[in-house]
Amino acid sequence: MKVSDLTESERKVWQSATTGALVDLRVGNPELDSPEKWTEWESGRTIQAEVIVDLLIGDDEAASTAVRGVRLQGARITGELNLEATTLRCPLALLDCSFASGINLSEATAVSVRLSGSHVPTLDARQLRTHGDLRLDEGFSVSGGAELAGAHIGGQLNCTGGQFSNADGPALNADGLTVDSSMFCNEGFSASGEVRLAAAQIGDVLDCMGGHFFNAGGSALNLWRATVSGLLRTESAVLEGILDLTAAKTSSYHDDTTSWPEYLRLDGFVYDTIEGASVKERLEWLLRNESGYLPQIYEQLAAFYRRSGHDENARRVLIAKQRQRSAEGTLADKIWGSLLDWTVGFGYRTWLALVWLAGLLVLGTILFGGIW
Numbered sequence: 001m002k003v004s005d006l007t008e009s010e011r012k013v014w015q016s017a018t019t020g021a022l023v024d025l026r027v028g029n030p031e032l033d034s035p036e037k038w039t040e041w042e043s044g045r046t047i048q049a050e051v052i053v054d055l056l057i058g059d060d061e062a063a064s065t066a067v068r069g070v071r072l073q074g075a076r077i078t079g080e081l082n083l084e085a086t087t088l089r090c091p092l093a094l095l096d097c098s099f100a101s102g103i104n105l106s107e108a109t110a111v112s113v114r115l116s117g118s119h120v121p122t123l124d125a126r127q128l129r130t131h132g133d134l135r136l137d138e139g140f141s142v143s144g145g146a147e148l149a150g151a152h153i154g155g156q157l158n159c160t161g162g163q164f165s166n167a168d169g170p171a172l173n174a175d176g177l178t179v180d181s182s183m184f185c186n187e188g189f190s191a192s193g194e195v196r197l198a199a200a201q202i203g204d205v206l207d208c209m210g211g212h213f214f215n216a217g218g219s220a221l222n223l224w225r226a227t228v229s230g231l232l233r234t235e236s237a238v239l240e241g242i243l244d245l246t247a248a249k250t251s252s253y254h255d256d257t258t259s260w261p262e263y264l265r266l267d268g269f270v271y272d273t274i275e276g277a278s279v280k281e282r283l284e285w286l287l288r289n290e291s292g293y294l295p296q297i298y299e300q301l302a303a304f305y306r307r308s309g310h311d312e313n314a315r316r317v318l319i320a321k322q323r324q325r326s327a328e329g330t331l332a333d334k335i336w337g338s339l340l341d342w343t344v345g346f347g348y349r350t351w352l353a354l355v356w357l358a359g360l361l362v363l364g365t366i367l368f369g370g371i372w
Contacts, residue, residue, distance in 0.1 A: 003061055009044050010051045013072055014062075017055045017090070020069030026096065027074075035119035035141075038076045038098035047072065049079035049101070056088045072097065083108045084124075091132070094118055102144070112155065115140050123147065130154050136162045137184075145193065148174040156181045161188035170194040171215075179203060182230070185211045194241070196222045204230040206250075208237050215241035220261065223248040234259045235276060242290065245269040257281055263290040266297045274304055279313040283320050293324045 006014060009025060016023045025045045026033040032040060054062040055070050073095040081099065085107040093114040102122035105113065112132030115123075122144035128134070133155035136146065140159070145166030148157075157179045164171035171193030182205040185195070189211035196219075197206075206228045213220035220241030221234075228250040234243070235254055239261040247268035256276045266289045277285060286297055298321035305314040 006051065007044070007046075009075075010047055013047060013051060013070070014055065014065070017067040017070050018065060020067075020071060020090065022071040022073060022093070023075075025072070025074040033074055033096065035096060035098035035117070038119075041076055041098075045074060045076050047075045047077050049077050049081040052077070052081060052092075052094075053083060056083060056090065056092060057086045058089055069093070071095075076100070080104065088113075096139070106147075119143075125151055127151060128153075133158065139163070142166075142171075145169055146172050148172065148177050150176045152178045152180075154180050157183040159189050160184045160186050163190050164195070165192040167193070170196045172196065174200055176200065182207065186233075187211070190214075191220075194219050194222060197226050198222055198224040200226040202226070202228045202230070205233070206231075207233045209233045210236045212238045213241065214238075218242065219244045224265075232271075260285060260288060262288065264288045265290050267291060267294050268296060270300060271304065273308075274301070279305070279310075279316055283317065286320075287324075295321065295325075298324075 003011070003014060009023075012023050031037070052070055052072070054060055055065070055067055058065075067090045069091045071091075071093040075094070075097045077094070077097055078100045080101040082104045084104045086109075088108060088110040091111045091114075093116075095114065096117035097119075099118065099120040102124065103115075103120050105123070105125040105128045107127045108125075109129045110131070112130055112134070113128075114133070114135040116135050116137050117139040119141045121142070123136075123142050123146040125134075126147050127150040128148070129152050131154045134151075134153045135156075135158045136142075137158045137160045139161055141163040143165055145168075146164055151174065157177075159172075162185075171191040172195045175196050175198040177197060177200040179201070180203045183202050184207045185191075186207045187210040189208075191212070192214050194215045195213055200223070208221065218241055220239045220243060222244045223246075224244050225247045227248070230250075231252045231254060232250040233254045235256045237255075237259040239259060241261060242263050242265060243261050244265040246265045249270045251271070252273045252275070253271040254275045264285070266286065274282075282301055286301065289297060298317055302314040302317040302321075305311070305317060
């Protein structure tokens, strides 16, 4: 694109890119500056996507321009911001902007990308590679879903305060995602549609504390085979739909009873520590497993209590395991299970046998003592 064809605002963006300075086109009225109000914005706030693309990849006259950063706030961006399979020369920050078309970052390589507060129809960032952070936070909104499948984020992925929706599929599809640091979907985060993190690799914390996940009749948060090296948090989260933890792994899982959805998928879920509920509440948590009784989910919880030195809690879990196994078995299983439960606590409370023996001795003494 020729510099001579640029508008006054576009020239500011072009010139500021050489220093990395922010071009702020807002008018200072929070209500009017909201991207939702873009139809009321003056024409001077309109920037062609082609200008941004040229600066980022060095096309046309931008090839001879050294850039340190493209940073723009409060603009209406027209045309398609298509950066597919390109290498961005500098950090990109498009803040509180309104996009006429979707953003395509598929297979792109970037230093960092920040879209905080911006409203976009769609975001395609499949197999995106960043050296630093990807920020979809602070009022970021996407109405047609965000695609991050196979992306590799070298820093943090921050979605705090982001609004994700998609009437025709996942609100956020990040299957196979790798985040070297932490991922945040906590306070202010909202998804209308499935959030998919199947087989994702999170290098530190996955924080969903206080986030809202809505997908009634399906998976609200899908962590199938995901690995979270640090802490996985869901305290105070609202989950309308299934929480899928099938074969997921984390060093520590923190939740609370208010965050539990009606159904969970816990088969193969592995954790070193778990916090947020009593042993009694944890047993109720296990009963929410969608596929019913599974030995592993009880054994995993019992192993945690045993490692923590809470042997009695571990026994309670293992007894509950046998009770549930009997309850879902045949009539003979139920009768035999009840007998084992009452007599020796399924082998975990063998001292009950002494109680029964003592009782029988006392009863025998009373019955036969009178005869002699």
